[in-house]
Amino acid sequence: MEWKKCYLDVILVPLGFLLYIGYHVWLWHKVRTQPFTTTIGINASSRRFWVPAMMKDIEKKNILVVQSLRNLVMGSTLMATTSILLSAGLAAVVSSTYSVKKPLNDAVYGAHSELMVALKYVTLLTIFLFSFFCHSQSIRFINQVGILVCTPQDEKSMVTPEYLTEILEKGFIMNTVGNRIFYSALPLLLWIFGPVLVFLCFLAMVPVLYNLDLVCGSGKRKMEMNGKGEDSV
Template identity: 75%
Template sequence: MEWKKSDLDVILVPLAFLINIAYHFWLWHKVRTEPLTTIIGTNAKGRRYWVSAIMKDNDKKNILAVQSLRNTIMGSTLMATTSVLLCSGLAAVISSTYSVKKPLNDTVYGAHGEFMVALKYVTLLTIFLFSFFCHSSSIRFINQVNILINTPPDPMSIVTPAYVSELLEKGFLLNTVGNRLFYVALPLLLWIFGPVLVFLCSVTMVPVLYNLDFVFGNGQVENGKNVNGDFV
């Protein structure tokens, strides 16, 4: 069977996707089963305590709450703006007739042709659109928290710290998903230069994300305690 350059795209690009998907499934499993060993689980627990403390002493900490949530909204707004600007640029490239849509040169490994080049740009456009959707939805939830967290305490009110924490967690979850989609798009940007760089970038990204996603302390965490018996 004759080897073709297009076979690299068929093998390396799906393999790069599978590496990223497998890592994030494993991360999701760790967050569900051992949350305090991950940054995501630890931060989620800390945010619940933060909401409870803010609403308990709202008269003194209401400005702190608004400023903290405003900073989070600004970060999500920046990422949403970046995503939609990249979408606009990719849409302009796809609809154009310039030579930039064509393969850069014959030294690029992988499949050449109008269909493959269009597939690369459409895939990038789709991922950035979903990233924009996640970040804009995150802003919606955090804006709701920004109002509800300053609700006066009332035993009969349905706006409880648990409810506000749930809204805040949804906002941060969508923010995390939007960021991860943005990270996945980075290797695909290199797909323009060939599938080999996509695979290498994905393999390199996994250990980087691992060091960012997991807590590395002096002791192991088990059932909310470290090896010294201290609560975490």
Template identity: 65%
Template sequence: MEWRKCYLDAVLVPLAFLVSVSYHAWLWHRVRSQPLSTVVGTNARGRRLWVAAMMKDNDKKNILAVQTLRNTIMGSTLMATTSILLCAGLAAVVSSTYSIKKPLNDTVYGGHGEFMIALKYVSLLLIFLASFMCHSLSIRFINQVNFLINTPQDDAMARVVTPAYISELLEKGCVLNTVGNRVFYSALPVLLWIFGPVLVFMCSVSLVPVLYNLDVVFVKEKGKGGEFVCV
């Protein structure tokens, strides 16, 4: 029966998903409890200070603010464009009658039926679509910051367009950008699912130490031979 061929997919793919979700749940808790021990929390604190500095001396730093925000928007635009192009390509593959799965049927583990193949491609399509949505919303928020950070501060606007308000908008845009990137990265294990569920699990487990070294702040302690330790 078909379900007997898919038992590895039914076990290893959800387990790989659980590994990724567990790591990001831990990271979210770490950002909330010890923000300066993570790159996400440290960058968020730095952005708040940056917004306050730009608005305090806006006459001299307005060009710097616009250029910095423009570079951020360009990065989100690139990721959004890449995601939607991949969505279009996957949609063409799913809707096409041409089949590329037959040469792989006898070389990989897991299910090889029409439903399983469609599930793999549709999962990839949804992941890239979610990444596109996150990056598009990120561009929207950062564009708002781009206008408001240079707004003339009269009495009425000063009570509404405050550094705290602009920092909140910028933080939303940057969080959406981070989420979009992480969703985009999660497409790698799902892409390997085409070649079997074992690679999905191995890739998800391998990504955890890589992301840990990118997400946690390490500092150099004095008196310990220049050893780097986690904050």
């Protein structure tokens, strides 16, 4: 009898998660094989040119560098603060003796047991904590770039443009991962109202992310230019 109540939760919620994870596995493969067809690949390629250009003329562009890195830190700080505040709120709800599930029992599908309700909140709590961890690491890496970018350059210096580019890329990767983890919590907020809405939200989110992540026109032009260059050689 208990299975009949929770079979929608057991099927639809993991299926939505698999759809979301599968899209990002495909996106990672796309970035690795055809980076110029994705916004992530194009931005990463641009940052590899940005760091050496800023270090080459740091005396004139130091304000631009500081402002750019400050904006990145502010964005990650906002997401980290939001994640930890939501985690604290969910922890308070989980530990509360008030039963928040009673008004919703007759309005949603899926299981309504105390164990299932606790599982929903604990899952959200875990996701927000992981998002907070990723954004805090992003802040750490970007702050390192802000300090090291003004290091005097000489032959014995260990701080090279390649080294700073690698640190900056780590910061952006952690920021992207933290954002995508945070996005996955949005459909799970609807799990309070039933597993059907969770699956539908994941289903709607994937096409939206696809349109934001793919830049097919720019990628095709870049690939055509590379092909012409190889032919001319």
